[in-house]
Amino acid sequence: MSTNEKAISSSNSVKSFFAKIVRNQLFIPIAALLLLIIFNFAADIILHADTSFFKIVLEPSSTGNMVLSGNLITIIDNASELALLAIGMTLVTSASGGQDISVGATIAIAGSTILRIVKGYSPDISGAKFAAVIIGAFLLSVIVSALFGAFNGALVAYFKIQPMVATLILFTAGRSIAAWINNNDNISINDTRFGYFGNFIPGIPVPTPVFITIICIIVIALVLKFTNLRLYSQAVGINASSSRLNGINPKTIKLLSFIILGICVAVCGLIKVSRTSSITYAVIANNIEMDAILAVALGGNNLGGGKFNMTASVLGAYVIQFLTTTLFRMKVSSSAISAYKAIVVILLIIMSSPFIRKWLADRKNRRLAAKAGSNVRKEVA
Template identity: 80%
Template sequence: MTTSENELSSGNSAKGFFSKLVSNQLFIPLAALLLLVIFNLIADPTFFKISLEPSSTGYFILSGNLISIIDNASELAILAIGMTLVTSASGGQDISVGSAIAIAGSVVLRVVKGYSDGISGGEFAGIMIGAFLLCVAVSALFGAFNGALVAYFKIQPMVATLILFTAGRSIAAWINNNENISINDMRFGYFGNFLPAIPIPTPVFISALCMIIIAVVLKVTNLRLYSQAVGINASSSRLNGINPKTIKLLTFIILGVCVAVCGFIKVSRTSSITYAVIANNIEMDAILAVALGGNNLGGGKFNMTASILGAYVIQFLTTTLYKFKVSSSAISAYKAVVVILLIIMSAPIVRKWITDQKNKRAAARLRKEAA
């Protein structure tokens, strides 16, 4: 870079705004979201219709594609939180989250199935809290198992989590003796569908709560600094008094808690579980959300908001494809094409290239004016 270009990228405010915009990590997920919105507006504006209608429970609920999107993206958004932290600290991804969700869901059902339908609200709340806490404990334990393999045994995260990826669904089935469980109590479905008299799906509130919690944690603790430091250079962070092993373990445990919340929502949605297909391939979507957010999958610096936005982009895309009735055999291919475009655009190297091109052109124009 010449000096004039350097001056440009920092000095000129209009050009500075553009390069800032493009180099901002939020740019790509936001642009993708905007693109999907524009596409749907042109193709069929009724896509955005939201209506308030009574459901089978008699209460009024909001429905429409947009509501479906923010509802169905909840689990993915929650997972993206944990996956971002794991990616940042360990420089790798956890591919066992789908299987771990099966385990978490199975634990919840194991606890709840033993109780009859007729119990009072207070008792039921107690059981649900108990089931949730146990599921958090179990998932955190599996998270710690993955984390220990990565942090203490220095196994590549993808290989370490391959173990649970393979075994998880069998463990989930074993927890409930491979039975088909269906919970008939209506109240069990509150957490994956609607609370009485509240028109917004419950998962939306749960995911919002998770986002607030992680925002507060990142604000008041050093978690962001520490995990980024460990991800960028583990040995130098150790020399500075951070224990990389503890941080890596911690991020995997946090992901475990995220998994527990997802498992809980998933089984509540249908009041049942199918061990082999629950949250199928969700690990790939979670990793994709992190990548779409423009985060470096090799660890280090991260942008949590971008990852979460990435999760909503993926769900927006899925719902759009359903809406336009893309044929079953082609749906994965369509998704892949869009994803490839987005990933390439969000790669740091491409973003830098775009900014550089802009700067060069501006510099050339300046030189011409000067001459």
């Protein structure tokens, strides 16, 4: 044992400052963010000879409010849904070792549920009444999304179906269910107050989704601090059998993670439908599942489950939105963006692949064997 232990401890003691930084899980998203900023900065100076990309200005919006605008604000605003999904997806990934690919479709369901409730009320109801309607609609959509999350979770936890395949069911049917909820009608809400959640509240220059996201991040931070959610889901994700023998019920934890994701989805649904005050069932939150998975991967989290870093995932979400905006700026059409992102995904998984890790371990073992061999020779001498 001793040579091995020595090797481990010595490698720890020599570990340089730089290696420490690189090994930190936040390294990848922060490095990617810096890279994007530098790239845009350079592009700005070379192409436009100014730094317009990063400029934030206070100017009147179409409704006459004074609001902040600029690329950075757009990025932070548009990344809200992704950040929310990244929270839930990180937990699901950690506990179940797989990803939920039905989030886009369930956002459609949540959004459709909200619209179904809200559309029945005329635009001139009083503020208090309107608030009650919105809260009621939102709570109902939370329940609905949580139920769909529980459906996915039950398939995964109790029927032991791989998460991606289990969520395939809702991925296929979700948008159809969303359309069915509203009889496939094109609904648009005329009440401007409905748009507050996805755009601006008059008098406040920062987009509302940013506030919603911050609140949700604080809530999840508190949950992680004051409950054992982190320990439990990591333990279940790493070794379910061992967790069970330590008194944790892995099935409950997996189910719980899917329900939490469901709640995140409901919040996203509210923001999404509020942005346009309408819904297009086939297009709303299209391809968002890919971005959410990418955010988790970019945060350096193992997609096979286990340990996770929530900050890194959320940061990953913002980096992806930054990437999307940058690609737009490079005049890449919106649908072609997925091709570029696919390449990013492949690069990321190659870096975290078991193959590479095994290769490194083999090299280390050979070194140890060589050492053992040289010891023999010494003894013989």
